[in-house]
Amino acid sequence: MQYDFDKIIDRSNSNAAKYDERFKKFERDDLIPLWIADMDFETAQPIIDAIKKRADQGIYGYTSRPTSYYESICEWQKRHHNWDIDPKQMSFAPGIVPALSELVREFTEPGDYVLIQTPVYPEFYDVIEAWDGRKVLENQLFEQGGYYTMDFADLEEKLKMRPKLFLFCSPHNPVGRVWKKKELKAMTDLCIRFDVPIVSDEIHSDFLLWGNEHIPTATISKEVASRTISCISSTKTFNLAGLQAASVVFPNKEWKHRFDSFWGALDIHRNNCFSLVAVEAACRYGDEWLKQLIAYLQENMLFVREFCRTEIPEIKVNLPESTYLLWIDCRGLGLDRQALWRFMIEEAKIGLNNGNDFCRSLDGFMRMNVACSRNVLKSAMQQLKEAVVRLRIW
Ligand SMILES: Cc1ncc(COP(=O)(O)O)c(C=O)c1O
Numbered sequence: 009m010q011y012d013f014d015k016i017i018d019r020s021n022s023n024a025a026k027y028d029e030r031f032k033k034f035e036r037d038d039l040i041p042l043w044i045a046d047m048d049f050e051t052a053q054p055i056i057d058a059i060k061k062r063a064d065q066g067i068y069g070y071t072s073r074p075t076s077y078y079e080s081i082c083e084w085q086k087r088h089h090n091w092d093i094d095p096k097q098m099s100f101a102p103g104i105v106p107a108l109s110e111l112v113r114e115f116t117e118p119g120d121y122v123l124i125q126t127p128v129y130p131e132f133y134d135v136i137e138a139w140d141g142r143k144v145l146e147n148q149l150f151e152q153g154g155y156y157t158m159d160f161a162d163l164e165e166k167l168k169m170r171p172k173l174f175l176f177c178s179p180h181n182p183v184g185r186v187w188k189k190k191e192l193k194a195m196t197d198l199c200i201r202f203d204v205p206i207v208s209d210e211i212h213s214d215f216l217l218w219g220n221e222h223i224p225t226a227t228i229s230k231e232v233a234s235r236t237i238s239c240i241s242s243t244k245t246f247n248l249a250g251l252q253a254a255s256v257v258f259p260n261k262e263w264k265h266r267f268d269s270f271w272g273a274l275d276i277h278r279n280n281c282f283s284l285v286a287v288e289a290a291c292r293y294g295d296e297w298l299k300q301l302i303a304y305l306q307e308n309m310l311f312v313r314e315f316c317r318t319e320i321p322e323i324k325v326n327l328p329e330s331t332y333l334l335w336i337d338c339r340g341l342g343l344d345r346q347a348l349w350r351f352m353i354e355e356a357k358i359g360l361n362n363g364n365d366f367c368r369s370l371d372g373f374m375r376m377n378v379a380c381s382r383n384v385l386k387s388a389m390q391q392l393k394e395a396v397v398r399l400r401i402w
Pocket residue numbers: 045102103104105106129177181209211212241243249253254
């Protein structure tokens with residue numbers, strides 16, 4: 009089946025956070041929303057069919073998870089990332105962020121450091137700071153010509169401070185890196201040396217652009233697997249975040265039991281009836297949609313990069329290796345932190361994520377979500393260009 013990613017669907021007033029929370033986020037709602045990591049595309053037809061079929065039954069009672077659910081996720085991971093997961097190692101969580109938060113709560117004490125590599129998904133800061141006395145330890149990524157790599161010397165210094173946990177983002181949001189084996193090896197060697205467990209958030213691992221290959225952290229070696237907790241989910245890949253279902257893969261029974269006990273105490277351990285059928289349909293029948301989606305996202309990214317190169321050279325765009333998010337370098341606009349934020353909202357009228365949220369000490373960057381129809385993106389870039397033209401005259 010040929011999917012039409014150009015199709016524009018009116019999502020306003022449909023309780024889509026990306027649209028209906030614009031006023032809360034930007035203090036106006038006439039912006040083109042290119043912020044929260046949510047796509048404006050209809051999901052794969054087999055998923056829609058599975059949800060409709062489930063809805064048609066008309067009974068939405070407590071939902072039991074069949075073994076085929078985790079099996080379908082394991083088969084997806086094997087097929088796409090050559091990762092063998094034993095379903096017995098897997099736990100349910102209502103999302104990756106809730107899972108990360110619980111892992112920080114469970115595996116650290118007040119006063120402990122938790123390591124992150126910034127700039128990074130802002131919730132990494134939040135889930136650490138949410139818990140009494142936990143402290144963020146930052147290993148900043150190293151940027152050269154828009155390409156980010158790990159600063160291993162600094163990583164070693166930070167690991168010497170004995171963080172209790174490392175929240176690792178792979179592939180990386182927002183810089184778009186798909187970490188190479190050599191990098192994963194060097195990073196995990198250091199974690200082993202300093203005995204720091206890794207929580208590997210792999211939610212973006214299916215967005216593999218330009219032929220990049222994702223290597224799950226837990227597949228680096230047996231030793232790495234024994235200290236890695238992996239967080240995976242089909243909800244980002246297939247735009248199902250509203251259904252709330254993620255999986256966490258544990259290396260041992262004890263850690264899994266600690267995690268499960270927490271959710272058990274809250275009585276949160278079941279899928280809802282729609283996520284159950286949607287995730288399984290995605291994992292079994294979603295490959296073709298994903299293939300077409302990636303081709304479309306690549307074109308969107310090339311369009312934005314070329315547009316900036318020719319029309320707005322003050323803004324530099326590097327192509328990511330994964331995600332549908334562009335980490336755009338706006339330092340050439342010469343605006344300070346607050347002015348850049350206001351400029352995008354009030355002049356360009358586009359809703360982007362503020363780069364400071366991803367690294368509090370870094371200015372001049374914004375994150376742009378390009379998972380929308382090309383025509384919407386064209387309008388957004390035109391508005392941005394016109395705003396920059398006015399700025400040049402000031
Ligand atoms: C790195 C990363 N982790 C987690 C999430 C959100 O996960 P969930 O919706 O399952 O809580 C996102 C969403 O953009 C993300 O970029």
